[in-house]
Amino acid sequence: MILIDGKKVSSDIKSELKEEISALYNKTGKSPGLVVIIVGNNPASEVYVRNKHKACGEVGINSTVLNLPEETTQGELLQKISEFNADPNIHGILVQLPLPKQIEESAVIRAIDPGKDVDGFHPYTVGELVIGDPKFQPCTPAGIVELLKRYDIDPSGRHVVIVGRSNIVGKPAALLLMQKKKFANAIVTVCHSAAKDISVFTKQADILIAAMGVPKFIKKEMVKPGVVVIDVGTNRIEDATTKSGYRLVGDVDFEEVSTVASYITPVPGGVGPMTIAMLLKNTVKSFKETIRND
């Protein structure tokens, strides 16, 4: 069994980006800029935003964190987005979800210029993903494909089974992996809670992507020996032995399944770090296109 080390891959990507950004700076005197907007004081969101900010600093992306108060109106937020849409020094705009109740998420996502949609959630970006050539790939699914690439696991012609159909992971991962392209071209099944017996599907997987948000749901008897397991789950479960009183586990029962899998991602340290790496990559991509168009 080979452990897919997302932390290592993410760190490699960051080194590559750092070099690229530095070379571009030497040539143009410019750096990529990302703004992350957070509304209110959700503690989990604050951790995510801090991690993104820190990662930007590591690679040389100018990152601005805009903290707006909990009571911000939708109109105020849209106004800010419109200012960032117009700002030539900002190449990526990310609004940290969830948002307070008075703000409609879908309206906010649609307000971001698709040319700066580094999260890949705008319907226009998602549509381009279906058609096959998006400017920005959604970060988590792109991170999964990148892990497969770096471990030379080619999904072409293989059966990828995805458990979960979220807009953030399940559906876009399916779309990425079924395209007639390199490191894609897979037969893809999307299964979910409506299945009478989900193990009928998971047992067929050459590559299993678990993304339904149920702690340790995938057990050994639900997979076939030699399966490649990508665990997108990050569930907090109580654990009195830790300082925080909880620990993170995936949607896969790692202890059991790792005994039969050929490759498996741990939680934490698997897909998680890749999401930020791909966000940085998207921001640099956006930056490079503005340079090219200058």
Added chain:
Amino acid sequence: MILIDGKKVSSDIKSELKEEISALYNKTGKSPGLVVIIVGNNPASEVYVRNKHKACGEVGINSTVLNLPEETTQGELLQKISEFNADPNIHGILVQLPLPKQIEESAVIRAIDPGKDVDGFHPYTVGELVIGDPKFQPCTPAGIVELLKRYDIDPSGRHVVIVGRSNIVGKPAALLLMQKKKFANAIVTVCHSAAKDISVFTKQADILIAAMGVPKFIKKEMVKPGVVVIDVGTNRIEDATTKSGYRLVGDVDFEEVSTVASYITPVPGGVGPMTIAMLLKNTVKSFKETIRND
């Protein structure tokens, strides 16, 4: 075995739309308007456009067919689209594909106002389809779901296997059918030419959608008894006994597979007539929204 009669269902839908359009006219004095643009003289396209125009006339949609010469430039076509985008009497714009070589299809599709994108091919519309609530569903996949509805075949919890991953049928049909919604909520597999043995997947189908464009590809031994078969293929094969010298066949070997299927669509007369019916439905939907916003 029950034959799914797309011609009958399409005709029912047209009668319903005719009544609805007439009632709306009596209330508002207005009728829906569709423009169909055709560039050049592709004989197959001319037949399609004529059929659409005729169907519009049957239900009371004002339909304009704009025939542009083969040598039309992309700029000229985009100019026309921009005029129709601005025209309040036009509720749907359809550009018949394929287009001559000098015109880039993707640029043309993107130029159509997503609010008038009754074909459902604009990336914004496609993205909304992924997320789950598109203004316009792409016509052929929507026609498939409508056939299932009218024959009371609920895909919820069942395994839908789609052969083919085109942007027009395979991918959007998968997206429609996997949503957590009524007459959807299926476990969906998209398979295609990269599969070593495609029958491994087709044999599992509770509902099989054949949309790869290979005449009579699906044979009896590739399906399980009782399968529901939706055949999207329309392939011309030579037939000296017909006046035209050819006849239409589907991607399914109808003679063989109809002996084991529980439901099956014929070709012609199955999915084909539904595509136009859904185009009319989308046009009426667009019209109704403009009335509501008046």
